[in-house]
Amino acid sequence: xxxxxxxxxxxxxxxxxxxxxxxxxxxxxxxxxxxxxxxxxxxxxxxxxxxxxxxxxxxxxxxxxxxxxxxxxxxxxxxxxxxxxxxxxxxxxxxxxxxxxxxxxxxxxxxxxxxxxxxxxxxxxxxxxxxxxxxxxxxxxxxxxxxxxxxxxxxxxxxxxxxxxxxxxxxxxxxxxxxxxxxxxxxxxxxxxxxxxxxxxxxxxxx
Amino acid sequence: xxxxxxxxxxxxxxxxxxxxxxxxxxxxxxxxxxxxxxxxxxxxxxxxxxxxxxxxxxxxxxxxxxxxxxxxxxxxxxxxxxxxxxxxxxxxxxxxxxxxxxxxxxxxxxxxxxxxxxxxxxxxxxxxxxxxxxxxxxxxxxxxxxxxxxxxxxxxxxxxxxxxxxxxxxxxxxxxxxxxxxxxxxxxxxxxxxxxxxxxxxxxxxx
DNA sequence: CATCTAATGTACGAACTGGTACGTTAGTTA
DNA sequence: TAACTAACGTACCAGTTCGTACATTAGATG
Numbered sequence: 382x383x384x385x386x387x388x389x390x391x392x393x394x395x396x397x398x399x400x401x402x403x404x405x406x407x408x409x410x411x412x413x414x415x416x417x418x419x420x421x422x423x424x425x426x427x428x429x430x431x432x433x434x435x436x437x438x439x440x441x442x443x444x445x446x447x448x449x450x451x452x453x454x455x456x457x458x459x460x461x462x463x464x465x466x467x468x469x470x471x472x473x474x475x476x477x478x479x480x481x482x483x484x485x486x487x488x489x490x491x492x493x494x495x496x497x498x499x500x501x502x503x504x505x506x507x508x509x510x511x512x513x514x515x516x517x518x519x520x521x522x523x524x525x526x527x528x529x530x531x532x533x534x535x536x537x538x539x540x541x542x543x544x545x546x547x548x549x550x551x552x553x554x555x556x557x558x559x560x561x562x563x564x565x566x567x568x569x570x571x572x573x574x575x576x577x578x579x580x581x582x583x584x585x586x587x588x
Numbered sequence: 589x590x591x592x593x594x595x596x597x598x599x600x601x602x603x604x605x606x607x608x609x610x611x612x613x614x615x616x617x618x619x620x621x622x623x624x625x626x627x628x629x630x631x632x633x634x635x636x637x638x639x640x641x642x643x644x645x646x647x648x649x650x651x652x653x654x655x656x657x658x659x660x661x662x663x664x665x666x667x668x669x670x671x672x673x674x675x676x677x678x679x680x681x682x683x684x685x686x687x688x689x690x691x692x693x694x695x696x697x698x699x700x701x702x703x704x705x706x707x708x709x710x711x712x713x714x715x716x717x718x719x720x721x722x723x724x725x726x727x728x729x730x731x732x733x734x735x736x737x738x739x740x741x742x743x744x745x746x747x748x749x750x751x752x753x754x755x756x757x758x759x760x761x762x763x764x765x766x767x768x769x770x771x772x773x774x775x776x777x778x779x780x781x782x783x784x785x786x787x788x789x790x791x792x793x794x795x
Numbered sequence: 796c797a798t799c800t801a802a803t804g805t806a807c808g809a810a811c812t813g814g815t816a817c818g819t820t821a822g823t824t825a
Numbered sequence: 826t827a828a829c830t831a832a833c834g835t836a837c838c839a840g841t842t843c844g845t846a847c848a849t850t851a852g853a854t855g
């Protein structure tokens with residue numbers, strides 16, 4: 382055995398990284414504690430030392446995944462764009478995020494499969510997410526005041542419209558490949574789908 | 589022990605019914621063969637007798653679930669409607685189907701989690717599904733010829749647009765309930781979302 | 796440099812879980 | 826009604842998997 386080096390932070394982070402992949406790929410019950418440990422430079426013992434157990438590790442993974450994606454979203458500056466362009470920009474950012482974070486999408490699926498029972502224990506997640514919708518709500522208000530947007534639309538509905546398109550494309554990639562012989566993530570169609578989403582949303586919003 | 593009655597068909601069907609729920613609810617690895625058997629009037633032995641094993645049982649479940657939903661779709665008659673109304677009708681049928689078959693939606697998620705590796709062994713599924721898109725393609729052609737629809741739209745893309753909205757609403761119900769305190773399946777919002785989808789799709793298609 | 800503790804490694808057990816060997820019986824058929 | 830087979834039940838095994846008891850050590854602290 383090579384002489385070990387101690388680095389609590391590194392060990393914790395490494396466990397989280399590997400666990401994220403493992404849980405995303407295999408689901409909660411499908412994920413193997415031994416497998417996670419084997420793919421790190423530490424041992425299974427450390428999962429229990431740092432997190433307490435499989436479930437708490439999963440919780441930590443989930444929290445970090447959401448925190449990362451919402452933090453990135455908040456960096457978007459839409460105030461200098463006109464409402465139509467701003468909505469399109471937000472849709473594009475969501476589109477790009479989903480594509481860049483397949484593990485996150487899978488974790489959302491895993492959590493829904495469990496009726497979001499773990500999520501309820503992480504109050505911080507609610508704040509994180511509602512702030513993302515607030516951004517969109519502001520743009521919609523601006524568009525309404527300006528007269529460009531219809532005034533019967535709800536921000537959360539628009540957020541769902543955008544999310545569903547982006548989510549589906551990543552989440553159902555494999556069944557679509559098998560059933561329709563179409564790779565929804567094929568690079569050559571990326572621009573097409575990105576534009577399509579923008580058209581869809583702005584088309585729906587316009588008076 | 590009560591005297592047993594023999595009924596091969598009933599036993600098979602009962603196993604499939606229970607297995608559908610079990611796999612949908614717990615995923616492939618999360619599903620328990622013992623649990624499935626316990627919830628039927630027969631024993632675990634019969635799973636191996638009729639299907640061969642856990643994996644083949646899952647395959648049978650998947651195939652039947654897709655067959656059911658596509659069969660229902662084919663009953664829709666759109667030829668007597670004008671293209672716009674026909675598209676709206678197709679969207680509504682898909683919407684209703686997704687809502688009425690949550691187990692099916694979950695199975696799609698489960699299968700994607702496994703990179704659709706089982707689906708590839710069921711050639712029949714491909715035919716089933718492509719025929720559903722053919723129906724839509726016909727309507728789009730008609731609308732184009734008529735001059736109502738734009739002529740740069742692909743039927744598969746429209747199908748995805750519709751599916752993603754319907755799928756998301758059911759699949760991500762729980763995380764949305766937790767994060768945004770909104771029950772996407774709440775009965776009071778059902779009509780709203782159904783209309784919204786129709787508006788969205790027809791709005792996108794119109795010239 | 797002696798001491799102490801956070802951090803780490805090893806070995807193992809108890810429960811679970813998919814699968815099977817083997818025996819039994821309901822209902823059909825000659 | 827005797828013989829036969831599809832249908833079914835019981836008991837058990839072997840591998841897996843989460844979790845833990847216990848031993849060890851790197852590096853900080855005084």
